[in-house]
Amino acid sequence: MGAAASSALTGLRHALPASAQSRAAWLWAAALGLAAAAALGAAAWSTTGRRWRRWRRGPRQLRQVGTVAQIWIYPIKSCKGVIVNEVECTEMGLRSGNLRDRFWLVTKEDGHMVTARQEPRLVLINIMWDNDQMTLSAPDMNDLVVPRKLSSTNAIRDCRIFGVDIQGRDCGDEVGQWITSFLKTETFRLVQFETHMAGRKSKEICHPSVQNYEVAYPDCCPVMMLSEASLSDLNTRLEKKLKMEQFRPNIVVTGCSAFEEDTWDEILIGSVEMNKVLACPRCIMITVDPDTGIITRKEPLETLKSYRLCDPAEKHLYKSDPLFGMYFSVEKIGSLKVGDPVYLMTQ
Template identity: 65%
Template sequence: MSGARAVAGTARPGWLWGAAAALALCAALGAWRWAGGRRRAAGGRRRPQRVGTVLSLFVYPVKSCRGVAVRRAQVTPMGLRSGELRDRFWLVTKEDGHMVTARQEPRLVVISVGCEDGHLTLDAPEMETLSLPIKLPRKNPVRNCRVFGLDIQGRDCGDEAARWITTFLKSEPCRLVHFESSMVPRKSKDIINLFRTTDEVAYPDCSPVLVLSEASLEDLNSRLEKKVKMENFRPNIFVADCGAFEEDTWEDILIGDVEMKGTVCCARCILTTVDPDTGVLDRKEPLDTLKSYRLCDPSERHIYKSSPLFGRYFAVDKTGTIQVGDPVYRMVQ
């Protein structure tokens, strides 16, 4: 895999997180003890090696809409959760059920999402706030949807939500649907074969968790005339205190009491060229620059084709809670 290794971003003051790091290491050792037999059988005892620090956490409740920064999140088998907000559990669709993302409607990225008193709220420029119950009435129909060629259901959020989104986008009629826990998720393996049969998602592209490092973003920005933001890439976990693209090499990692397994890198598309502040689609940068130095090894073209790589997808082995400031460990021999 190509990509220069860069010096890590500005280090965070150690005294701020020193005590937390010590406690987290104790938790790390304890969390991995439960699986010691399995891992010894797989090739000997391993130990946690610190490789970074959680700088930011994000949940993206509505696919392609603005993320919600949180200090603390639950990591579930199907992604991050903060209170009643779950990662990409809401989806904008056409009336025929096909997904609508910022690839087709770039202005989706400027819609802000929140949660108040059991209601999902949407805000956008020159629009009144939309508020709709997270627990939808059973009379609302369940719709058949299509996400990257795979079938999945969603309960319709109602005509008011449909009118609000259609009015803001100035588009053909759109609907908003919500994935409920009783519905059947999509199998990540049906999208990319390197996932396991147990890895499942609602409306994310393919993976429950996306990790990106601050140093990787700084490396990219050092090559761009116009700098881009972390928001262009929509990670769930933004990591500091590591080198550029080190996240590509992480296999089994531990954050708080959560265990995750690296699967594949994130192949990037034109969505990265949408300005997160204006919703304007550029179609060129930063994608062209990423293509100049972040293409995969030729042996992996059957996975990534001609898409540049930026960030890494992770599946969830053990659920739990993570928070900003947590050390990130990888397991080494």
């Protein structure tokens, strides 16, 4: 209830004769109660509107469709991942303590992102996370510790990812020089996303019809999921068998059929509820060998194009990119771990 309305009701109550004041007091209490309920209702709608929509749809049934086999966090976009056994799943993706998925980004000096598409040897930078400390290692380089907490005097840089602006705090000259010395092509910086910064909005980076969420430096969604069976299916079509690391999923699922993950609209893992956003369109990034840092620009991209193109009705979303893996948004935050059942939620 606004201050003006509260003042008016107070004045009215004191203007009444004594005989009517008891009734006025009751009305005053009722008005306060209604106003408080309205305010709480508005707040609840603004923060849990999605839960309200779920309630209106009625109770849902759970059917197990798989089991979590692996969980990966990729702290620095395009560098090696860190495998973990348990994570919190936030609206912006996976977290294990201060280890966050794609919360660090390599950029050029002008702020434009750099990924393994342009610098394939980025995939050779290994990340060790111990006691909330990130240590970088790479072939022919001395290990380097990245400061866990950056100084407030470090510059906040304007960055650009696929044409969308976002900020990041510079991790310092030493880290920038280390990456520059390893890649040996031009000058690079490393920036870190901070939670008070504005994320990239889904409607800026995906089709306007997708759910409303924000991400830091991932391509487009908080969580990417892929099944072991889908990779096995692909490997039957290739001369050189590939590892899961080549496709950089966050959650690897076992116990389902190939590409069954394409059909999971709403899932529950641990205490986390997720909604399907769209399939993962694949580019030359998957032609970078994670062990050598060599990019071929051919396989497995060409093979996937032979049998994993989208339905013609979805070409406005995927164009000619083959689809492999599924992107999910986080409907209800919580935690999940390796071994958790993956449930499909249906009405």
